[in-house]
Amino acid sequence: MSKSPSLPASLKQLLIKGDELFLPGISVDCVIFGFHENSLKILLLDIADSNKWSVPGGFVLKNEDIDAAAYRVLKERTGLKDIFLQQFNVFGQPNRIEASAHKATFEQYGTKLSKDHWLLQRFVSAGYYALIDYTNFTVQNDSFNSLNSWIGIEHLSKLSFDHDHDSIVKKALESLRTQLAYLPIGKNLLPKKFTMPELQKLYETILNKPLDRRNFQRKMLSFGILNKLNETRKGGAHKAPYLYTFNDKKYQKALKDGLYGSW
Amino acid sequence: MSKSPSLPASLKQLLIKGDELFLPGISVDCVIFGFHENSLKILLLDIADSNKWSVPGGFVLKNEDIDAAAYRVLKERTGLKDIFLQQFNVFGQPNRIEASAHKATFEQYGTKLSKDHWLLQRFVSAGYYALIDYTNFTVQNDSFNSLNSWIGIEHLSKLSFDHDHDSIVKKALESLRTQLAYLPIGKNLLPKKFTMPELQKLYETILNKPLDRRNFQRKMLSFGILNKLNETRKGGAHKAPYLYTFNDKKYQKALKDGLYGSW
DNA sequence: TTATATTGTGTCATTATAACGCATTGAAAA
DNA sequence: TTTTCAATGCGTTATAATGACACAATATAA
Numbered sequence: 001m002s003k004s005p006s007l008p009a010s011l012k013q014l015l016i017k018g019d020e021l022f023l024p025g026i027s028v029d030c031v032i033f034g035f036h037e038n039s040l041k042i043l044l045l046d047i048a049d050s051n052k053w054s055v056p057g058g059f060v061l062k063n064e065d066i067d068a069a070a071y072r073v074l075k076e077r078t079g080l081k082d083i084f085l086q087q088f089n090v091f092g093q094p095n096r097i098e099a100s101a102h103k104a105t106f107e108q109y110g111t112k113l114s115k116d117h118w119l120l121q122r123f124v125s126a127g128y129y130a131l132i133d134y135t136n137f138t139v140q141n142d143s144f145n146s147l148n149s150w151i152g153i154e155h156l157s158k159l160s161f162d163h164d165h166d167s168i169v170k171k172a173l174e175s176l177r178t179q180l181a182y183l184p185i186g187k188n189l190l191p192k193k194f195t196m197p198e199l200q201k202l203y204e205t206i207l208n209k210p211l212d213r214r215n216f217q218r219k220m221l222s223f224g225i226l227n228k229l230n231e232t233r234k235g236g237a238h239k240a241p242y243l244y245t246f247n248d249k250k251y252q253k254a255l256k257d258g259l260y261g262s263w
Numbered sequence: 264m265s266k267s268p269s270l271p272a273s274l275k276q277l278l279i280k281g282d283e284l285f286l287p288g289i290s291v292d293c294v295i296f297g298f299h300e301n302s303l304k305i306l307l308l309d310i311a312d313s314n315k316w317s318v319p320g321g322f323v324l325k326n327e328d329i330d331a332a333a334y335r336v337l338k339e340r341t342g343l344k345d346i347f348l349q350q351f352n353v354f355g356q357p358n359r360i361e362a363s364a365h366k367a368t369f370e371q372y373g374t375k376l377s378k379d380h381w382l383l384q385r386f387v388s389a390g391y392y393a394l395i396d397y398t399n400f401t402v403q404n405d406s407f408n409s410l411n412s413w414i415g416i417e418h419l420s421k422l423s424f425d426h427d428h429d430s431i432v433k434k435a436l437e438s439l440r441t442q443l444a445y446l447p448i449g450k451n452l453l454p455k456k457f458t459m460p461e462l463q464k465l466y467e468t469i470l471n472k473p474l475d476r477r478n479f480q481r482k483m484l485s486f487g488i489l490n491k492l493n494e495t496r497k498g499g500a501h502k503a504p505y506l507y508t509f510n511d512k513k514y515q516k517a518l519k520d521g522l523y524g525s526w
Numbered sequence: 527t528t529a530t531a532t533t534g535t536g537t538c539a540t541t542a543t544a545a546c547g548c549a550t551t552g553a554a555a556a
Numbered sequence: 557t558t559t560t561c562a563a564t565g566c567g568t569t570a571t572a573a574t575g576a577c578a579c580a581a582t583a584t585a586a
Contacts, residue, residue: 024287026355026387066355066387090353090389092289092329124289124329124389126353181526182444197564207526214566215544222542232552238563239551263444263470460533477535478575485573495583501532502582 007109015111019118022059027098027125028070029057029091029165031172032078034134034150035189040205041134041150042169043077044159047105054101054165056148057125070128077148079140084131084188088175091168092124099123101162125164129172131188153205180206184225184254187246195233195241196220223259225250270372278374282381285322290388291333292320292354292428294435295341297397297413298452303468304397304413305432306340307422310368317364317428319411320388333391340411342403347394347451351438354431355387362386364425388427392435394451416468443469447488447517450509458496458504459483486522488513 007015032043032055044053058073060066067087074083102119106112113120139148151159156169179185185206186199200216220226227247232240270278295306295318307316321336323329330350337346365382369375376383402411414422419432442448448469449462463479483489490510495503 023385023387025289060355060387062385063357065357066353069355087353090329090350092323092389094326094328122286122325124286124323124387126355126387178445178521181521181523182441195564203526211526212544212546213564214546217565219543234552236563237553238561239553239565241564258441258444260444263466263474458533475575475577476533477577480534482574495533497583499532500584501530502534502584504533 007106007111011106011109014119015106015113015117018059021061022118023062024118025121025123026060026066027057027123028060028066028073029055029125029127029168030070030073030077030085031055031127031129031169032074033129033131033172033176033189034137035202035205036134036150038201038205039152039154040202041152042156043139043148044151046147046149047101051160052101052162052165053151053159054162055168066126070126070130074128074130077140078132078137080132080137082188085128086130086175086179087126087128089127089168089171090124091127091164093164094122098125098164125168127168127172129176131185133188133191135191177206182258182260184223184246184251184259187251193229193231193243193245195243197241199244223254225254270369270374274369274372277382278369278376278380281322284324285381286325287381288384288386289323289329290320290386291323291329291336292318292388292390292431293333293336293340293348294318294390294392294432295337296392296394296435296439296452297400298465298468299397299413301464301468302415302417303465304415305419306402306411307414309410309412310364314423315364315425315428316414316422317425318431329389333389333393337391337393340403341395341400343395343400345451348391349393349438349442350389350391352390352431352434353387354390354427356427357385388431390431390435392439394448396451396454398454440469445521445523447486447509447514447522450514456492456494456506456508458506460504462507486517488517 013021034041034043043056045056046053056073056077058069058076060069064072067085070085070087071083074085075081099120099122103113106119134150139150153173161169176185180203186194186202189202190198196217197213199220200211200213203216204211225247227245229243229245231243233243234240276284297304297306306319308319309316319336319340321332321339323332327335330348333348333350334346337348338344362383362385366376369382397413402413416436424432439448443466449457449465452465453461459480460476462483463474463476466479467474488510490508492506492508494506496506497503
């Protein structure tokens with residue numbers, strides 16, 4: 001029988017000091033969206049020696065705002081600081097099986113958690129989704145011995161999730177689509193300069209349906225959140241499209257007030 | 264010095280068994296909206312011997328879904344079961360002062376909580392807003408020695424809240440207004456039969472701005488969620504308006520799919 | 527009976543949306 | 557170098573939605 005690998009320091013810390021450092025029973029889960037090569041991707045964790053996927057998560061320090069905890073998790077994963085982060089739901093079903101995942105993690109290292117251990121209680125999780133610029137990002141693997149990978153949302157149905165994370169990802173996507181209908185999106189998913197066709201592809205990908213090129217451009221411009229640059233993106237096989245940036249001031253205003261008044 | 268009133272049984276239970284019964288560090292807060300006499304009202308608690316107002320809240324049983332806990336709180340307060348309930352935000356700032364409120368509550372009864380008592384730890388709260396039919400409701404006062412009252416939202420700024428509940432109420436109103444833009448509303452705030460002017464007043468009250476009577480009617484009807492009845496509401500001083508009901512099936516569909524496609 | 531405020535219904539100009547046309551352009555093929 | 561071609565820029569037209577307003581109908585009160 002082979003010896004178990006030794007317990008990483010971070011896990012040891014969690015094991016011993018978790019109940020001192022963190023709030024009991026609360027965790028945050030982050031669904032991190034990125035956009036690359038016409039595909040909307042989610043940063044998922046392939047937990048070592050498990051064939052289940054999960055989303056990055058973490059615990060809330062005893063004196064930490066819960067939003068701040070989500071930011072911290074995000075920064076640990078992505079190294080990025082300027083991130084769009086949106087709380088979208090709280091998951092608090094009693095059958096959430098975080099506990100068994102934690103148990104399994106530690107058992108890999110031959111460490112058995114006592115039955116009443118802090119990590120094995122029922123956790124309520126706040127779900128956040130984040131939008132990040134894929135091009136400005138490199139995957140950072142963590143010390144929990146799990147691999148981060150970008151997975152295109154078109155492949156999600158083929159993956160095996162634990163039940164909780166499956167519904168978290170589904171609900172995050174749903175919320176993102178809803179948000180698209182009344183808030184601007186794109187600033188955090190695209191590089192600083194982008195073309196109209198690129199922006200359109202992002203919308204089409206999130207909504208999962210084709211949009212008319214000319215009507216899309218007209219509507220997008222009517223929001224008044226874009227700056228058209230005097231440059232084009234050369235190198236493509238055909239006519240070079242103009243580059244745009246977001247007008248930061250107007251974008252922020254639209255984020256606050258919404259794109260439509262409606263009533 | 265007068266003798267403190269004796270501790271109610273429910274509070275005693277909370278004091279002694281709280282940590283056994285409930286999840287640690289998690290609470291739910293419910294902002295309950297009702298509509299009456301052209302005013303949008305919120306059900307608030309005037310905690311005994313305190314000059315601060317708060318919103319009804321409660322704890323989550325160890326084996327209870329967090330949504331279910333919100334329903335339970337609501338049912339305890341209103342006696343109603345068929346309620347529109349929407350989770351809108353999680354409040355998790357470390358400066359939340361629930362603890363001191365709990366402390367004060369017990370000190371009225373001459374009971375001092377030990378420093379590490381379950382109730383005095385930091386709580387993270389899931390905020391829900393509920394919409395209920397005011398006409399089908401009677402205030403139920405609880406055993407926690409606090410008074411329930413309906414307060415019109417126009418009076419909110421005059422009230423003294425503890426900081427947390429102030430932001431909870433503000434955010435709830437904001438969420439309700441946002442929801443109005445893309446989801447149907449009214450079924451749970453109005454009696455079964457209602458008139459178009461009544462429905463309009465509801466919208467005007469929530470949005471806090473006047474709407475054109477004729478355009479409102481046209482838009483409302485275009486959603487296809489109303490049934491026009493062959494009755495009118497007599498008794499008013501002028502022309503009797505027609506009565507309407509919601510078409511339940513189409514209303515539910517609109518709740519699921521939204522009122523607009525937009526993209 | 528009349529006055530009055532409110533409701534029911536409709537119009538019209540303006541704006542937004544959906545569907546589609548055609549000229550331009552940059553790179554690749556000939 | 558010239559031609560081809562697909563993507564892009566810029567536009568048109570028909571239809572639908574919206575905002576602003578007019579006028580007739582009606583239930584009560586004067």
